[in-house]
Amino acid sequence: MSTWLALIGAALISASGLLALCVRRTGPRFADRVAAAAVGAGAVSALAASVLALAGGGDSLSLDGGFPGGVLCLGLDALSALFLLPVAALTAACATYALAYFPAAAHPREAPRLRVSFGLASGGMIIVLLARHSLVFLAGWEIMAVSAFFAVTTEDRDAEVRDAGFLYLVSARASTLCLLALFALHWVATGSFDLVPIGAGAVSPAIQSALFALALTGFGLKAGLVPLHYWLPPAHAAAPTHVSALLSGVLIKVGIYGIVRVASLLPDAPPWWGESLLALGVVSAVLGVAFALAQHDVKRLLAYHSVENIGIIAIGLGAALIARATGHWQTAALALAGALLHVVNHALFKGLLFLGAGAVIQRTGTRSLDALGGIAKAMPATALCFVVGAVSIVGLPPLNGFVSEFLVYSGLLRVAVAADGGLWLLAGFATPALALVGGLALACFAKVVGSVFLGSPRHSSMTGGAEAPAPMLAPMAGLAAACTAIGIAPFALAPALSAASAVALGKPEAQLVAPLGAISLVALLTLALCALLALALRTRLRRAPLEAGLTWDCGYAAPSPHMQYSASSFAEPLVRTFSFALLPRVRAPQLAAVFPGRGAFHSEVVDPVLDRLLVPAARAFANAAGWLRLLQRGSVHAYLLYVWLALFALLAVTGMTE
């Protein structure tokens, strides 16, 4: 039942763009609405399936149609359902948002195409989550990856977008290549395409480790673990904002799902799996947030924050794997529940932040933080939603980010207490690293909120005028409400998290035990006391003589918006502190005379992996491979000959070895 419901959801969402193409003649607005309605109906179906499965009604189904890979299995268990929840919710939110953000009336060329690829990408994700057969998994994976490429390159008249799309495509190919190797090795080792837990001792530890390493690389590329994150910032900046929200909110989480699923299939996890994942997580989290802090483009900044949050999730997963290897099941459940809840939470608040940023970008036409300012007065509701998202992503109480970070911390601390020797050092240094990440994220989002929404407007497009339209505001409000609800009542999700952890750990007794009631109390106390104090202050201010004046600028009576501290200046002390890793490129004028002339200041921080490693390496490789152009004849006959020669050689080799 639940699997069928999820499949119906996937079908409706995948077909949404095609349905809209069919009714195109009736006008762009109607087509927009048909697509959104189909996505909405599909999302409701998928959400129902997910709730059903989380409540214990998960099932599976087999399709036997004489397919080459045997009987195709699909299924929905608690682990898949927990990932399905944000996929369905965020897809629906983004599709609603697109009604006002990317209507066909304003984008007649791009919007119909985007609707098709958007629906297919989301449908592909659902297939991946349902797959219990490696060929189904790969099919869903390819639908998702290739459609996401078309969604990213929607505005392909822009050279920057084409470059980002190419980069995305290359990394998506590399990721699929790893997965092909993974499933091929799985087939060789087990003799089956079915993704079911391998019995203890059935496969040698070396092969299991090879499988895990392939999964970590292939899925890590999609998830954006450092150093495999390089495609994320350009792709997120290039895609239309609601696509960036979908990419960052759920698509990269499918990579996390893959790691969790593959780890759950392998019976004997040595501690080093968890240790390497934990170390990668720490590096991703710290570097992700440090690079985010140095960005000037709001969408690139949010993309680097996805790298950070994937790092936090990986820290939780790593701690869970370590605890699993040492037999501390309760600790494993705690850390894993933290990681899984962070997956859900990150989808909610990162979706919210991207949608909020999109509203600002649509209004002002710029993504540059240094050019924005003071929009809170013109768009108060958007500003409130964005602040909720910012407090959530920084992991502060009383919102949802705090709950999942709390669980990750708790798991990590328990691993640290139980450990000794090298593991104690690793876990012992991961905890303060997580605290550093929290502090840096706080600085970064104070910068974003401050420079985009607060202060005085830096340009006339930011004053007066209207709030974002309802189809854009409603999804933001819904996501903000979800962030608050999880922050206030995290215990409501505890059974679902327990069920998902039990599936992932293969231990039904691995239940989540955490002081969620106390967290809820802290959240409620914070909200209630703030409301009370705010009320008291308001009553007091009503009676007090209230004067409106200028901002105090040390006696200067004509402050202008350009005197405000800019986003770059705000981040400068931290960028300087971390300059050993960020290597900022700064062009500043030399002040020579007493009255210096006009000058220009420029600073940028480029990605270390992409711009300092991959691009030069690819360039060198392309130069070295120049002689291969001899083969490039430009005639089909020659290429057919090459194909024939290659096949001949392969068949000859296999024939000889047999």
Add this chain to the structure above:
Amino acid sequence: MTLSDVAFAVVIPLLFPPLMLGVITRTKARIAGRRGPPLFQPYYDLLRLLRKGVVRSRTTSWVFLAGPVVGLVTACLAAAIVPLGANGALLSFPGDLIAFAYLLGLGRFFTIAAALDTGSAFEGMGASREAAFSCLAEPAAFFALLVLVKLSGAYSIGSMLGPDLPDLWARGAPSLGLATVSLFVVLLAENCRMPFDDPTTHLELTMIHEVMVLDHSGPPFALILYGSAIKLFAYGLLLARLATPFHVGGPALGAAVALGELLVIAILIGVVESVMARLRLLRVPSLLVGASLLSAFGVLLLVG
């Protein structure tokens, strides 16, 4: 805890903190050879501010008033997590040390946002420094707390600093010693005392915390001052209990001893502020990294 204990644990953290500010000011005055204002001057200041009118910049929005409100509430809740002496804390659950740090983080987020809301270059400067320095202080605090967690095997501040604390010192004195020193540095940094910030300076360019609240006046400003006193109280309580692990009989006596220790810490802060100059702002990060390293050595010592 009985009802009277709870009332006790609520009233003391609400009434006592401004006295610490008075003691610091008095200590500094005495060392400088002056008489100084009355010990209860901070209370008079708060009451006077609460009666005053308010000037608000036209640039500001609701965030400007959210800063003082959230700052005070989070400081109070953080203080409720720290036990008064060896008695239990008002709010105590496994992992509450994370809640302690992150509640104060919430207060900081809104204080910074309120400063940026004014659109002033000076307040932006202060906000930027506050964000940078506190994010370097965070790992130092967590290294120190981690030493405590590892030694005690407990996950709440109340039980880490409970009756077993002398035993922890017996088992890991070097680590705990390093953690204590590092926490003292964190206390100075987080509460904007010398050598990180000079709370009495009159030059906006060199301020950190004071410049962030330049535009606040009247009752909202009173909330800010009160909130920072409570934050100092919470950190001081943590440090005092850690540094003096003795078990004094009776909750009332224990609380009295803890308050006495807080006054000693206030005097200590006054002495530090009298004998030290504010560091150059460029040097502050190295001091904070140094504090992190101190407690990181404490973590290293626990290998085995």
